[in-house]
Amino acid sequence: MDAFKQLAELIFPEIQETVGDLEKRYPPRNLKETAQVTRFAPSPTGFLHTGSLFTAMVAKKVAKDSGGIFFLRLEDTDTKREVSGSGEQLISQLAEFGITLDEGFLGDRDTGGYGPYRQSKRASIYKVVIKHLLANNLAYPCFCSTEELDTLRKTQEEQKVVPGYYGKYATCRYLSPEESIVKIKEGQPYVIRFRSKGDHFRKTLIRDLIRGEINIAENDIDIVILKSDGLPTYHFAHVVDDHFMHTTVVTRGEEWISSLPIHVEIFNAIGWKAPEYAHLPLIMKLENGNKRKLSKRKDEEAAVSFFIEDGYPPRAVMAYLMSIANSNFEEWTEKSNIYDIDKFTFNLDKMSLDGALFDLDKLTFFAKEVIARMSAHRLASLSKKWAINHAPELLDLINRNTDYYEQILNIEREKENPRKDFAKYSDIYSHIRFFYHDHYLNLVSVDLPFDERITKDKVISFLRGFMKANDYTLDNDDWFLSLKEIALISGFAPNNKEYKNNLDKYIGHVGDAAEILRISLTGSKNSPNLWAILQVLGQEEAEKRLNYVIEKLR
């Protein structure tokens, strides 16, 4: 046995499998030629980031539009930063936005034949490959301490040379296998590094699906592939996992471009075919006139939980994200009149290359469109679902009478040009609470904002006249005609023009009368269509309110 094999054997005596065995265990997928296999590979370090949702959306679209497979792999090799339970949260949040998986990590279990799908459970797989690398002198143990590495970096910075563990600075790469064996036997701690054969001064052309050819210097750094805790680093895990899981297109943020040479080199060194890469633009935020990456710490919209908590319809969030990804999506929604990204044909070529600034106004626009197109029934059920977790005060109203709630939501809905006053479920409560008597009483307990030009007596007389004459069975148009007549009796002109021409003859116009009614019924100067409100309230409740106002004024 040669010394490299001995070294490999010493480090991984328990590993008996070979790379060939793994190839057999994870055979090529049985898919048609054009089908793409993509994945979303988050690390469980906290909440789902908006940028990650964007990446996941694109990955899923690429797979599904090509009849392929979309899977999720949990990259949990950083045990220090791991937030327990966030892996489960990740997939449930993904599901809220309609990102479901064909296979992969499901929280309590995995599904699919290429697992395990969490990297912490794949340690033995990585070790098989590393043992192979070690035996072939493609990797070596490194005994440098973090302190030594730090001083190396400092001196490199002082000497103004490219920092890093490479070439002559990579002292452990010159250790003979025999020397390494001695050190290991002495019990010295170590990591495993990849032995790079690259030349920093030589450039290679790498193809990116959305950026075209990228000209980057080769990697010459002997990167760590196995940490002292026995888990691989991202670079190595990515190569091994995407090889055995047969990923065909890797979609990830553009921050990965610079490490592309590392990944390509490792694929080549092992003799594997690298997947195609699509590096997605980052979602940015404007701060002090400068763009920056959307930050989880500073920006509430950076975590998707923000949209969930505020009650933005997930479909609207996805539509917004898709409009960033493919700007022709918006055009498509106008034609198709739906906002379902699953029905849209996504195109990687149409991705823009620089990071979009997150635009809450635009999301609001999408959200209003999406909600306006829902049936009252659907809105009622979705908003109720949301309220259960996020808005007890709204839930209270809903639970009093679901039918009534639905009637309220149905005002000026389910027609050609529906109302667009809700962008998110959290907007609902303040808009509708006046429909509930106890809330109404609270709202009108303060001063009623009646127009000062009109005396209390006139208000009262109009309200009385209205109660006496109003016909609740009329349709909208006829009702307003009748309101004009009722108002005229109390001295209101039937229209503004008539009023302006005869200022001394009238106390106001029908609009003023409507305002009095509106304030009396809702406590506010602004509300949806009065006729619709009266329909929902019903005669009894309406009169109760009008009488209440009359009493209050007297």
Added chain:
RNA sequence: GGUCCUAUGGUCAAGCGGCUAAGACGCAACCCUCUCAAGGUUGAAUCGCGGGUUCGAUUCCCGCUAGGAUCACCA
């Protein structure tokens, strides 16, 4: 700082050698109107700079500038 990526209105962007430089969001005005939310009409607002190439550059090339990303036993 090295390296890489990017560069059209405030934002998202179409454009791919010749156009009065699309469209959407936002903004403004007007119209409609019982208020609001809408809807309709109109408007303001863009090719970062400098060199080339070309009869002609927003478009192709180079440089500059600006912004971004990245340089860990984090992903």
